Amino acid sequence: GQSFHINFLPYLDLVDFFKAKKASQPKVLLRTLLTEHLPKSVVLELQNLIWADLADTAIGNLSDDKLEQIAKRLHAFEVKPSGTEGYRTAEVTLGGVDTTEVSSKTMESKKQKGLYFVGEVLDVSGHLGGFNFQWAWASAHAASQYV
Numbered sequence: 001g002q003s004f005h006i007n008f009l010p011y012l013d014l015v016d017f018f019k020a021k022k023a024s025q026p027k028v029l030l031r032t033l034l035t036e037h038l039p040k041s042v043v044l045e046l047q048n049l050i051w052a053d054l055a056d057t058a059i060g061n062l063s064d065d066k067l068e069q070i071a072k073r074l075h076a077f078e079v080k081p082s083g084t085e086g087y088r089t090a091e092v093t094l095g096g097v098d099t100t101e102v103s104s105k106t107m108e109s110k111k112q113k114g115l116y117f118v119g120e121v122l123d124v125s126g127h128l129g130g131f132n133f134q135w136a137w138a139s140a141h142a143a144s145q146y147v
């Protein structure tokens with residue numbers, strides 16, 4: 001339910017950039033200017049979302065207010081995820097057996113002798129990219145030294 005913001009051009013002050021271009025190249029389109037800094041496909045999507053009605057208006061014909069509004073959105077583009085794809089594409093689960101109830105050396109339960117927990121069943125979740133495999137294998141290796 002929370003939104004986050006993307007700054008598409010963190011190293012460029014777009015208000016200054018647009019104003020300078022408005023003075024030096026008044027006939028140029030915003031999308032042409034922005035493709036100097038971003039992939040064309042991204043610029044076209046942003047154009048559809050932010051200034052579709054002015055897509056073919058030269059920068060010289062855009063008011064400073066409008067340019068500031070567009071710059072503001074490009075520096076803080078709001079994205080609010082509407083949901084997840086659920087279990088169909090899920091790759092890792094949160095939650096599981098509390099790690100404080102398991103020995104971090106042997107992976108044996110502190111409550112039940114002879115019961116070991118490793119991998120995904122524990123409340124350990126890594127970022128995608130191998131950390132969950134690493135955890136599953138490393139914890140299994142640790143337990144295997146003691147089982």
Ligand SMILES: Cc1cc2nc3c(=O)[nH]c(=O)nc-3n(C[C@H](O)[C@H](O)[C@H](O)COP(=O)(O)OP(=O)(O)OC[C@H]3O[C@@H](n4cnc5c(N)ncnc54)[C@H](O)[C@@H]3O)c2cc1C
Nearest residue numbers: 089090091092118119120121128129130131132133134136
């Ligand atoms: C689509 C997908 C992509 C993923 N990609 C990545 C990735 O790129 N990098 C990464 O680090 N992690 C990735 N993960 C997560 C990673 O696969 C898991 O964290 C890891 O495999 C967990 O290993 P595990 O041995 O703890 O559990 P599992 O691999 O889930 O093994 C549990 C096993 O227990 C069996 N089992 C369940 N119930 C019973 C029962 N009652 N009796 C007997 N057997 C039972 C299951 O059939 C299963 O074989 C991905 C997961 C998914 C689903």
